[in-house]
Amino acid sequence: xxxxxxxxxxxxxxxxxxxxxxxxxxxxxxxxxxxxxxxxxxxxxxxxxxxxxxxxxxxxxxxxxxxxxxxxxxxxxxxxxxxxxxxxxxxxxxxxxxxxxxxxxxxxxxxxxxxxxxxxxxxxxxxxxxxxxxxxxxxxxxxxxxxxxxxxxxxxxxxxxxxxxxxxxxxxxxxxxxxxxxxxxxxxxxxxxxxxxxxxxxxxxxxxxxxxxxxxxxxxxxxxxxxxxxxxxxxxxxxxxxxxxxxxxxxxxxxxxxxxxxxxxxxxxxxxxxxxxxxxxxxxxxxxxxxxx
Numbered sequence: 539x540x541x542x543x544x545x546x547x548x549x550x551x552x553x554x555x556x557x558x559x560x561x562x563x564x565x566x567x568x569x570x571x572x573x574x575x576x577x578x579x580x581x582x583x584x585x586x587x588x589x590x591x592x593x594x595x596x597x598x599x600x601x602x603x604x605x606x607x608x609x610x611x612x613x614x615x616x617x618x619x620x621x622x623x624x625x626x627x628x629x630x631x632x633x634x635x636x637x638x639x640x641x642x643x644x645x646x647x648x649x650x651x652x653x654x655x656x657x658x659x660x661x662x663x664x665x666x667x668x669x670x671x672x673x674x675x676x677x678x679x680x681x682x683x684x685x686x687x688x689x690x691x692x693x694x695x696x697x698x699x700x701x702x703x704x705x706x707x708x709x710x711x712x713x714x715x716x717x718x719x720x721x722x723x724x725x726x727x728x729x730x731x732x733x734x735x736x737x738x739x740x741x742x743x744x745x746x747x748x749x750x751x752x753x754x755x756x757x758x759x760x761x762x763x764x765x766x767x768x769x770x771x772x773x774x775x776x777x778x779x780x781x782x783x784x785x786x787x788x789x790x791x792x793x794x795x796x797x798x799x800x801x802x803x804x805x806x807x808x809x810x811x812x813x814x815x816x817x818x819x820x821x822x823x824x825x826x827x828x829x830x831x
Contacts, residue, residue: 541621541695545600548688555688556601556608559650565609565643575639584638584831588631588652591826595663596625597696598655599632601689605648610640621696622659631827638831645829654686655693656825662697662818664799670806674813677702677792681816690819702814703744710743714770723752727759739763744792746770753780757787764789766812771795774805781809 545552560566590596599621606613614635619625634641665676676699682690691701703709717723726745744766747753756767767789769780777793784791792812797805802813 539701541692544692544695544701551688552601552604553608555685556605556647556651558685559647560605560608560644563647565647568643571639571642583636584641585633585635586641586829586831587633589828589830590625590629590631591627591828593627594625594656594825595659595697596623596631596652596656596825597621597659597693598652598689601651601655601692602632602648605651606634606636606640606644609644610636612636613640634829641829641831649827649829651689652827653824654822655689655696656827657822658690658693658818659697660825661822662694662699665802665813665815665818666698668799668802670803671808671810674806674810675700676818677812677814678818679794679814679816680705681820683819694818699818702812708741710739710741711768712743712745713768714746714748717746723747723755724759727755727763730763731759742766744768747780750776750779750783753783756789757783760789761787766790766792768792768794768814777805777807777810781807785809 539547588602596619599617599619603615616633617631619629619631625631662676669676676694678691678694678699678701680687680703687704691704695701703711712726717726720726720729730743742765743763745756745760745764746768747756748770753767756764760767767784769777769791772780772793772795781791790811791809792814793805793807793810794814797813797815798817806813
């Protein structure tokens with residue numbers, strides 16, 4: 539799915555989230571603006587410049603615009619950078635023209651979306667640049683901020699990463715807690731085979747394994763059933779063996795667990811298709827921006 543397709547698919551959710559963010563900030567009841575401009579309902583139509591205050595991969599320019607379009611249908615923009623561009627410190631990103639009142643009440647909400655999304659895109663791009671095998675992909679996880687996931691995942695995509703499981707209904711992912719709860723990995727396959735025998739699974743199926751014995755069980759029982767095998771917190775030597783076992787049987791492989799910028803180069807292996815990295819959306823540093831009048 540492209541970023542454009544993602545935005546189109548979740549257009550309704552994005553608009554709802556922006557509306558909720560403006561309500562959260564009481565944007566339409568700004569007591570400061572009401573006090574200073576009570577005799578000037580429009581506050582005068584002026585231009586303001588969005589300035590980046592750090593080096594980054596910018597993400598959220600389109601969302602920034604959507605915030606102001608929610609407030610003012612006639613707002614004017616002149617863009618100098620687009621989502622995914624590399625932006626330098628003190629660079630002018632875009633020019634926005636609206637009433638002074640509208641610019642003031644939407645300022646913080648619009649900037650909050652932009653600074654978080656740009657932080658995620660910038661971190662993601664650092665991992666992408668470190669990829670040794672270009673056929674592999676960097677994926678997000680579901681370790682996201684409640685009610686902000688759509689924007690965080692869009693930022694990962696903007697930074698060069700790719701979409702993973704968007705929600706619980708997007709794909710079947712059998713993790714360690716599922717396996718423990720049902721009994722064992724062998725019990726999981728008994729259940730899967732009994733269900734798939736009568737009805738073909740409609741979703742992609744991924745399963746998490748903890749050791750080489752479980753890898754062997756997937757090889758023995760998972761053909762034509764399991765699409766992706768997640769190697770979670772595997773030792774480097776075990777990763778090598780697991781890749782050989784799984785690739786010979788045609789499975790896609792995902793590596794996950796404790797991946798960071800320091801260890802990423804060492805843990806990469808030819809044959810791994812995906813690296814899912816939680817820190818993309820839980821340990822990024824926001825990029826500072828300002829709207830200068």
